[in-house]
Amino acid sequence: GQNIDQPTEMTATEGAIVQINCTYQTSGFNGLFWYQQHAGEAPTFLSYNVLDGLEEKGRFSSFLSRSKGYSYLLLKELQMKDSASYLCAVIDSNYQLIWGAGTKLIIKP
Amino acid sequence: DAGVIQSPRHEVTEMGQEVTLRCKPISGHNSLFWYRQTMMRGLELLIYFNNNVPIDDSGMPEDRFSAKMPNASFSTLKIQPSEPRDSAVYFCASTPGTSDAETQYFGPGTRLLVL
Numbered sequence: 001g002q003n004i005d006q007p008t009e010m011t012a013t014e015g016a017i018v019q020i021n022c023t024y025q026t027s028g029f030n031g032l033f034w035y036q037q038h039a040g041e042a043p044t045f046l047s048y049n050v051l052d053g054l055e056e057k058g059r060f061s062s063f064l065s066r067s068k069g070y071s072y073l074l075l076k077e078l079q080m081k082d083s084a085s086y087l088c089a090v091i092d093s094n095y096q097l098i099w100g101a102g103t104k105l106i107i108k109p
Numbered sequence: 110d111a112g113v114i115q116s117p118r119h120e121v122t123e124m125g126q127e128v129t130l131r132c133k134p135i136s137g138h139n140s141l142f143w144y145r146q147t148m149m150r151g152l153e154l155l156i157y158f159n160n161n162v163p164i165d166d167s168g169m170p171e172d173r174f175s176a177k178m179p180n181a182s183f184s185t186l187k188i189q190p191s192e193p194r195d196s197a198v199y200f201c202a203s204t205p206g207t208s209d210a211e212t213q214y215f216g217p218g219t220r221l222l223v224l
Contacts (some may be wrong), residue, residue: 040199042215043152066188087152096165097213099150 004100005087007093011106012078020086021072030094034062034073035087037102043087046073066106077106083107111135111140113216115201121222127189128220132201133182138214139207143176144200146218152200158184159207191223 002084012018024032031050035043049055049064049071061074073086088100114133116158122128134141142157156166158178173192178184188195198220202213 042218044211044215045212048212097154099152099154 002098004088004090004098006086006100006103008101009104011105011108012075014078014080014107014109015081016078017074017076018078018105020075020105022071022073022088022098022100024069024071024088024090024098026069026090026092026098029066029069030091030093030095032062032064032071032091033087033089033097035089036084037087038084046086056087064066079109080109110164110191113201113203115216115219117219118217119220119222121224122191123224124192125190126223127187128191128195128199128223130186130188130199130220130221131177132184132186132216134184134201135201136182138203138205138206139181140211141178141184142202142204142213143184144184144202145197146200147197191221193223196221196223200214 018043033048034046037043045063049062050062052064052066054061054063059076064071075082085102085104087102090098111206113135116131116175118140140159142156144152145155146152155168156176157164161178176186191202200218201216
């Protein structure tokens, strides 16, 4: 079956760095998304990886290793507004999008 | 651009009543998706349309749920009759192309509570 694993919840301190991991077992792979979802709001696009390596975008970076079925989202210089859920989603061989359950990130001052 | 528009933003209804959720995708987008999100089950794809045609409705829970897209700028998701377990946030999303393998633009969601 198709499966995406993310930690349910993480806590970090303002100004610090946090890494949110995502492992997947899917029928094929055609890309991976990270979305951010603030409480009570809709998911919004953060990043897309299809090749191995690190994609950097400001304070946020996303890494992919296709051979390991693994990705992480790295958030630097954490701000209180980064408190949100972070959803990992994988495109399988049928170009269907498989969503993870999300990781709730709590930022403490 | 106004983004994806959904209405109503909140709906409270009694078990057995019909509920209709509405969505206007971003102008020019060719695909539209209906999702349901709950704490227990996370984000679930219910159905999606390409060029107004339903492509995959395997996520629709049961016959009580139906969706239509009569034109490129409007879609509805109907629940009849509604049940308490249908309580969730329903999101509509759209993409420029014809696949969900693209960045999806989500509407603000409709928060449904069935009593």
